[in-house]
Amino acid sequence: xxxxxxxxxxxxxxxxxxxxxxxxxxxxxxxxxxxxxxxxxxxxxxxxxxxxxxxxxxxxxxxxxxxxxxxxxxxxxxxxxxxxxxxxxx
Amino acid sequence: xxxxxxxxxxxxxxxxxxxxxxxxxxxxxxxxxxxxxxxxxxxxxxxxxxxxxxxxxxxxxxxxxxxxxxxxxxxxxxxxxxxxxxxxxxxxxxxxxxxxxxxxxxxxxxxxxxxxxxxxxxxxxxxxxxxxxxxxxxxxxxxxxxxxxxxxxxxxxxxxxxxxxxxxxxxxxxxxxxxxxxxxxxxxxxxxxxxxxxxxxxxxxxxxxxxxxxxxxxxxxxxxxxxxxxxxxxxxxxxxxxxxxxxxxxxxxxxxxxxxxxxxxxxxxxxxxxxxxxxxxxxxx
Numbered sequence: 515x516x517x518x519x520x521x522x523x524x525x526x527x528x529x530x531x532x533x534x535x536x537x538x539x540x541x542x543x544x545x546x547x548x549x550x551x552x553x554x555x556x557x558x559x560x561x562x563x564x565x566x567x568x569x570x571x572x573x574x575x576x577x578x579x580x581x582x583x584x585x586x587x588x589x590x591x592x593x594x595x596x597x598x599x600x601x602x603x604x
Numbered sequence: 605x606x607x608x609x610x611x612x613x614x615x616x617x618x619x620x621x622x623x624x625x626x627x628x629x630x631x632x633x634x635x636x637x638x639x640x641x642x643x644x645x646x647x648x649x650x651x652x653x654x655x656x657x658x659x660x661x662x663x664x665x666x667x668x669x670x671x672x673x674x675x676x677x678x679x680x681x682x683x684x685x686x687x688x689x690x691x692x693x694x695x696x697x698x699x700x701x702x703x704x705x706x707x708x709x710x711x712x713x714x715x716x717x718x719x720x721x722x723x724x725x726x727x728x729x730x731x732x733x734x735x736x737x738x739x740x741x742x743x744x745x746x747x748x749x750x751x752x753x754x755x756x757x758x759x760x761x762x763x764x765x766x767x768x769x770x771x772x773x774x775x776x777x778x779x780x781x782x783x784x785x786x787x788x789x790x791x792x793x794x795x796x797x798x799x800x801x802x803x804x805x806x807x808x809x810x811x812x813x814x815x816x817x818x819x820x821x822x823x824x825x826x827x828x829x830x831x832x833x834x835x836x837x838x839x840x841x842x843x844x845x846x847x848x849x850x851x852x853x854x855x856x857x858x859x860x861x862x863x864x865x866x867x868x869x870x871x872x873x874x875x876x877x878x879x880x881x882x883x884x885x886x887x888x889x
Contacts, residue, residue: 530802530803530804531803531805532803532805532806535765535766536806536810536813536814538766539769539770542770543770543773543814546770546773547773547777585816586776586816
C-alpha cells in the first residue's frame with residue numbers, strides 16, 4: 515500500500531473508477547470461470563435453502579450464495595442466516 | 605483432439621534447443637503484433653536467431669510493422685503445401701540479420717490450415733532458430749487454437765482495461781487446458797502511469813491480483829509506437845530512448861532468462877508536484 519492509497523482509504527475515497535473496475539471484474543470472472551450465470555446461482559440458492567429448511571428455519575431475505583475467487587481457484591460461498599432450529603418431529 | 609502427434613513439435617523444440625512462444629490476448633488491439641515485432645527485434649539484438657511467425661491469417665500486419673511487406677515472395681501456405689522450401693518463404697530483416705519473418709498466407713488459408721500444419725511448420729523452424737515468436741489472432745476460435753498449437757510457452761498480453769482483463773482470464777483458462785503450453789506469463793501493455801496514479805486505471809498490482817499469472821513485464825503507452833509503425837521500423841531497433849523501447853529490451857532479456865527487475869512505473873513530474881507525488885506513492889506496507 516502507498517501513502518496515497520492509505521489516505522484514500524482513511525478518507526473513505528474508494529469510489530475511484532479503478533476500484534469499480536476491480537470489483538466488477540472479480541464478480542464477472544467468478545461467473546466466467548465457473549460458467550455459472552447469476553440466474554443459475556439464484557436457482558441453486560433457492561434449492562439449497564429448500565434442503566436446509568428441512569432442518570433449520572432460514573432467513574430468506576438475508577441469505578446469499580456467491581462465488582469467490584482467490585488466485586486461480588473459485589469457491590462457492592453460502593451465507594444462510596438461521597432464524598431458529600426446527601424441532602424435528604420423529 | 606484425436607491426433608496422435610499432439611506433441612511432435614515439442615520433441616523437435618527440445619532436441620533443437622529452440623523455444624516457441626505464442627503471444628495471445630483474446631481481445632484485439634492490445635498490442636500483440638507490435639510486441640511480437642519488437643520482442644523479435646530485441647531478441648535478435650541479443651544475438652538470438654529469432655523467427656516471428658504471423659499466425660493471424662485473417663488480418664495479417666506483422667510484415668507491415670517490420671517494414672517487410674514488399675519483400676514477401678512465398679508464405680507459410682506454400683511451405684505447407686510443398687510449393688516452396690522453408691528458406692524461400694522466410695524473409696530476413698533489413699537491419700537485424702538474426703531476425704526472420706514467416707509470413708502468413710492469404711486469408712483463404714484460414715479454411716484449410718490446421719493445428720497439425722502449425723506443428724509441422726514449427727518443427728521445421730525449430731532446426732534453424734533459438735526463438736520462435738507466434739503472433740496469434742484476436743479471438744479464441746480456430747485461428748487462435750492453431751497459433752497456440754505450435755507453442756510450448758505463452759505470453760498473455762493484457763491492457764489494464766476491464767474488457768481486456770476479462771478476455772485474458774478466459775484465454776488463460778484455455779491455455780491451461782490446451783495441454784502443450786507449460787509456461788504462461790503476463791505482459792501488461794499500454795499502461796498510462798498518470799491515469800494509474802489518479803486511480804482511474806487498473807494498476808499492475810490490481811491486474812496481477814485478479815489474474816494471478818506471473819508477470820513478465822510492463823510497457824507504457826507510448827506515442828513513438830505509432831510513429832514506428834508508420835515507418836515500419838520497430839522501436840526496439842534503435843537506441844532505447846522511449847519508455848516502450850526500453851521496456852522491450854528488458855523483456856527480451858527476461859525471456860532469455862536474465863534476472864532484470866521490473867521497474868515501478870509512476871508518472872514522473874518535476875518540482876513540488878513531482879516530489880509530493882513521489883511521497884504519496886511511497887510504499888508503506
